[in-house]
Amino acid sequence: MTALFGTEVAPGAVHVPGWLDTERQRELVAACRAWATGPVPMRHTRLPLGGVMSVRTVCVGWHWQPYRYTRTADDVNGARVVGFPDWLRELGREAVADAYRDPAAGAAYAPDAALVNFYDEAARMGMHQDKDERSPAPVVSLSVGDTCVFRFGNTENRNRPYTDVELASGDLFVFGGPSRLAHHGVTRVHPGTADPATGLRAGRLNITLRTTGLSDGRDQP
Numbered sequence: 001m002t003a004l005f006g007t008e009v010a011p012g013a014v015h016v017p018g019w020l021d022t023e024r025q026r027e028l029v030a031a032c033r034a035w036a037t038g039p040v041p042m043r044h045t046r047l048p049l050g051g052v053m054s055v056r057t058v059c060v061g062w063h064w065q066p067y068r069y070t071r072t073a074d075d076v077n078g079a080r081v082v083g084f085p086d087w088l089r090e091l092g093r094e095a096v097a098d099a100y101r102d103p104a105a106g107a108a109y110a111p112d113a114a115l116v117n118f119y120d121e122a123a124r125m126g127m128h129q130d131k132d133e134r135s136p137a138p139v140v141s142l143s144v145g146d147t148c149v150f151r152f153g154n155t156e157n158r159n160r161p162y163t164d165v166e167l168a169s170g171d172l173f174v175f176g177g178p179s180r181l182a183h184h185g186v187t188r189v190h191p192g193t194a195d196p197a198t199g200l201r202a203g204r205l206n207i208t209l210r211t212t213g214l215s216d217g218r219d220q221p
């Protein structure tokens with residue numbers, strides 16, 4: 001087991017470098033490759049004002065489109081989103097338990113959605129809040145591939161104060177509690193920093209686990 005000396009970037013926001021070993025990163029890359037092919041293909045999300053996101057995204061458990069979750073990908077091909085696997089929920093539980101050093105918080109964690117984002121070297125993500133979930137449960141973020149600059153800000157606005165954190169392959173970042181609605185984004189990706197042993201030769205994968213707080217038959221309007 002890796003020694004877990006995470007850094008608290010803000011209250012409730014913990015960075016644990018090197019949390020995933022190479023084998024687990026390889027497994028995640030393989031899972032993301034499979035999800036990227038369907039039933040809903042990985043694609044650039046269209047924004048309501050006509051823009052498209054520079055990252056490519058595929059969802060697991062619930063489909064996210066700006067700014068709601070549904071079971072079917074109505075903005076892509078109408079297909080039902082792939083099911084959320086038990087092993088991914090278990091990984092999320094381990095992540096929360098380790099980052100917060102709180103086994104009970106880990107055991108209570110029950111994510112039901114994941115967003116898988118792929119960044120090529122030009123992709124970015126603007127400052128935003130993850131606020132389409134109806135649950136205060138933490139977000140678990142796992143990174144594989146090229147190192148990026150992850151900007152972790154405040155709950156008030158997109159501006160300072162913020163902290164720039166380098167997220168490298170295998171890193172875990174958990175944000176919950178008072179940081180759950182903090183603004184955050186990715187300001188750049190450092191090309192050529194990935195370890196090819198993960199199976200991802202170029203670019204960056206980020207997987208965020210979320211708890212939607214939704215149940216079937218009650219899709220968000």
Ligand SMILES: O=C(O)CCC(=O)C(=O)O
Nearest residue numbers: 115117130150186206208
């Ligand atoms: O890529 C990252 O590290 C962050 C992704 C993110 O903020 C999101 O998907 O909402």
Ligand SMILES: [Fe+2]
Nearest residue numbers: 128129130184
């Ligand atoms: Fe986010």
